[in-house]
Each structure stands twice: as C-alpha cells, then as structure tokens.
Amino acid sequence: MSDRSPDLAALPAAHRNLSGTARQRARIATMAVFFIAGMMYASWGVHVPTVRDRFHLNPAMLSLALFAVAGGSIGAMVANGSWIARVGTRRACLTGGLVMAACAALILVVPVYWMLLVVLACFGGGMATLDVAMNAEASAVEKALGRPIMSSLHGMFSLGGMFGAAAGGALLSRGMAPAAHLALAAAICTLVLLAACPAVLPYVSHDDQPDAATPRANRWRSPALWALGTMALVALIAEGAMYDWATVYMRDVVLATPALASAAYAAFSGGMAAARFAGDAVRARFGAPQLVMASAALACAGMVGALLLPNPVAALIGFTLMGLGLANMMPVLFAAAASVKGIHAAEGLAHVAGLAYFGLLLGPVIIGAVAQATNLPVGLSVVAICAAAIAIAGPKVLRHLKI
Numbered sequence: 001m002s003d004r005s006p007d008l009a010a011l012p013a014a015h016r017n018l019s020g021t022a023r024q025r026a027r028i029a030t031m032a033v034f035f036i037a038g039m040m041y042a043s044w045g046v047h048v049p050t051v052r053d054r055f056h057l058n059p060a061m062l063s064l065a066l067f068a069v070a071g072g073s074i075g076a077m078v079a080n081g082s083w084i085a086r087v088g089t090r091r092a093c094l095t096g097g098l099v100m101a102a103c104a105a106l107i108l109v110v111p112v113y114w115m116l117l118v119v120l121a122c123f124g125g126g127m128a129t130l131d132v133a134m135n136a137e138a139s140a141v142e143k144a145l146g147r148p149i150m151s152s153l154h155g156m157f158s159l160g161g162m163f164g165a166a167a168g169g170a171l172l173s174r175g176m177a178p179a180a181h182l183a184l185a186a187a188i189c190t191l192v193l194l195a196a197c198p199a200v201l202p203y204v205s206h207d208d209q210p211d212a213a214t215p216r217a218n219r220w221r222s223p224a225l226w227a228l229g230t231m232a233l234v235a236l237i238a239e240g241a242m243y244d245w246a247t248v249y250m251r252d253v254v255l256a257t258p259a260l261a262s263a264a265y266a267a268f269s270g271g272m273a274a275a276r277f278a279g280d281a282v283r284a285r286f287g288a289p290q291l292v293m294a295s296a297a298l299a300c301a302g303m304v305g306a307l308l309l310p311n312p313v314a315a316l317i318g319f320t321l322m323g324l325g326l327a328n329m330m331p332v333l334f335a336a337a338a339s340v341k342g343i344h345a346a347e348g349l350a351h352v353a354g355l356a357y358f359g360l361l362l363g364p365v366i367i368g369a370v371a372q373a374t375n376l377p378v379g380l381s382v383v384a385i386c387a388a389a390i391a392i393a394g395p396k397v398l399r400h401l402k403i
Contacts, residue, residue, distance in 0.1 A: 081132060089200060092136075271319070279291065
C-alpha cells in the first residue's frame with residue numbers, strides 16, 4: 001500500500017462512492033472502537049485481584065477464571081468468523097462490544113463462582129468478536145483510504161489500555177467501589193460504541209467482494225492462513241512471556257527494587273505504543289516484509305541484550321527494544337490475514353487471531369517450564385528465539401503472499 005488514492009476497482013461496490021469525509025469519519029470511528037476495546041480490557045485486568053478476594057479464590061480457581069476469559073475468546077473466534085462475514089463489521093462491532101460491556105458490569109455483581117465463570121466466558125467471547133470485527137473494519141478502512149493505518153489503530157488499543165489502567169487505579173484509590181468502576185467503564189464503552197458505529201463502513205456481503213468471481217476457499221484448508229497464524233502464535237508466545245515474566249526477571253535476576261522492577265512492564269508497553277504509531281509510515285515506505293524483518297531483529301537484539309547484561313539500565317533498554325520490535329507484528333499479520341485471496345477478511349482474521357491467542361496462553365507456560373528445568377534467563381531466551389524465527393521466516397511468507 002502507498003499514500004496514494006485508493007484503487008476503486010479493488011474496493012467493494014458499497015465503498016466506491018464514499019466521499020473522502022465518509023472515509024475519514026470511518027477512520028475516526030474505528031480509532032474510537034480500538035481505544036474503547038483497550039480501555040475495557042485494562043479495566044477488567046485491574047480487577048483480577050478484586051475478583052480473587054471477593055470470591056475467595058485459591059490459585060487454581062483464579063487460574064480457571066482467567067482461563068474462562070481465554071476459552072470464551074478462542075471459542076468466539078472459531079465460531080464467529082463466518083457470522084461476522086455475513087452481517088458485516090458494523091453490526092458485529094456493536095454486538096461484540098455491547099456483550100463485552102454488559103458482562104464487564106456483571107463481573108463483580110454475580111453472587112457465586114459458577115456464574116462468574118459464565119460471565120467471564122461471555123466477556124471473552126464479546127471481546128474476541130469485537131477484536132475480529134474491528135480488525136476487519138480496519139482492513140476495509142485501509143483499502144478505502146489507500147494507505148496503511150492498521151498499526152496506528154493498534155496503537156489506539158495500547159493507549160486505551162494505558163488509560164483504562166491509569167484511570168481505574170486513580171478512581172479506586174479515591175474510594176470508588178470496584179463494582180461501580182466496572183459499571184462506569186461499561187457505560188462509557190456503550191456510549192462510545194453507539195456514537196461511533198454509525199460511521200463504520202457499510203456492510204459488505206460475500207457476494208460484494210471485489211474478488212467475488214474467485215471461488216470461496218475454506219479457511220481451515222488455507223496454507224496462507226496457517227502460515228500467518230503460526231507466525232502470530234510465535235509472536236504472541238514472545239509477547240505473552242514479556243507481560244508475565246519481565247517484572248519477575250527484574251526482581252529475581254537483576255535484583256531491582258520493586259518500583260524499578262515494575263518499570264519493566266511500562267518500558268515494554270511504552271515501546272509497543274510508540275512503535276505502533278510509527279509503523280504505518282514504515283510499512284508504506286518499505287513494505288510489510290521489511291518491517292517484519294527489522295522489527296523482529298530489533299526484538300531479538302533487545303532480549304539478548306537484557307539477558308547478557310543483567311543490570312537495571314540494560315534490562316530496561318532491552319525491554320523497550322522488545323516493545324518496539326514486537327509492536328507491529330500483529331498489525332502486519334492481521335492486515336495480511338484480511339487480504340488473503342478467496343477468504344473473507346473476517347474469516348481470515350478469526351483464523352489467525354485464534355492461533356495467536358493460543359500463543360498468548362502458551363508463552364508464559366513455556367517460559368515457566370523451561371525456567372523450572374534450568375533458570376529464568378534460559379527460559380526467557382525462548383523469547384529471543386521466537387523473534388529470530390520470525391525475522392528469518394516472516395519476510396519469506398509475506399513475499400510469497402505478495403503482501
């Protein structure tokens with residue numbers, strides 16, 4: 001893609017006559033949806049300890065509750081791709097977002113544990129439905145505008161997450177009841193969705209796709225989607241490991257103070273957010289294969305540096321480089337998944353995102369298992385290996401797909 005005008009012949013008929021203003025409104029609306037999705041996920045994350053204390057959960061029961069969110073997400077991605085392709089991203093964004101908001105408001109209200117598990121599974125399903133739909137919408141807006149915007153939209157998700165965590169912490173520290181906080185976040189989410197979704201691009205059916213003459217392919221038999229999904233899985237093994245193990249590494253290996261150890265997560269997240277807002281320009285200038293190769297190499301170098309130089313400054317620099325390097329993996333892979341020939345964007349995204357979620361679940365477990373058998377630095381070397389594998393294989397896959 002370039003910064004030129006869109007190729008109208010490559011657009012669905014429903015999008016060809018849209019004015020420039022309508023396309024820009026769609027972009028702003030999609031930015032709002034990404035932001036609110038990040039805010040809601042962070043608002044839930046703030047209350048994991050609250051859920052544990054309210055329901056008196058032991059570690060196994062808390063793990064099952066967290067797994068309910070992940071299980072609901074993966075189940076929705078398996079089941080909802082075809083539905084999103086039928087009803088369109090506008091309806092799917094609204095439906096998934098409203099389910100997510102309603103369930104978030106109920107998390108600390110339900111009276112018993114089994115009901116909590118049901119609500120969390122539905123929360124994960126709503127979040128995953130919104131995730132696939134908003135990324136399919138992002139791909140459509142990219143094509144309508146004729147330039148990359150996927151990375152900046154994922155940057156909005158990161159900003160939403162940072163805002164949600166910061167606002168939640170501030171409100172709770174001032175005495176707001178946890179249930180009231182989640183209800184407020186759900187209300188804000190609902191209002192933003194109701195305001196933004198009318199500007200989302202019009203529904204596009206299977207038959208109105210520009211490649212409608214191409215026979216529809218089965219996403220489960222698509223080598224391209226399996227290749228992209230495998231890369232996404234590997235990328236999120238690395239990303240998930242960073243979320244769960246970076247602070248532990250700072251405390252146990254670097255011997256940093258608690259305050260400095262918590263900065264590891266901030267350094268990684270800050271690098272992610274910054275690189276996502278720069279990623280679109282780099283992809284437009286150099287192309288997706290080059291962006292993936294350079295990003296993965298940077299992530300690998302950052303992790304190797306943090307492991308070889310276990311002191312606070314080197315570790316924080318390394319984790320920042322990890323964030324910069326991993327930031328644009330998912331935006332590029334999602335954009336590629338939405339462009340696979342013969343596969344509807346929503347179905348391709350659901351396939352790749354579902355595999356990616358498995359990586360997010362597996363990452364911390366793999367690192368923990370390797371660390372248990374050896375030590376934590378050796379365990380975290382898996383992250384560097386994952387980044388190196390993407391740097392080598394990623395550009396070849398994207399070039400083969402001509403993306």
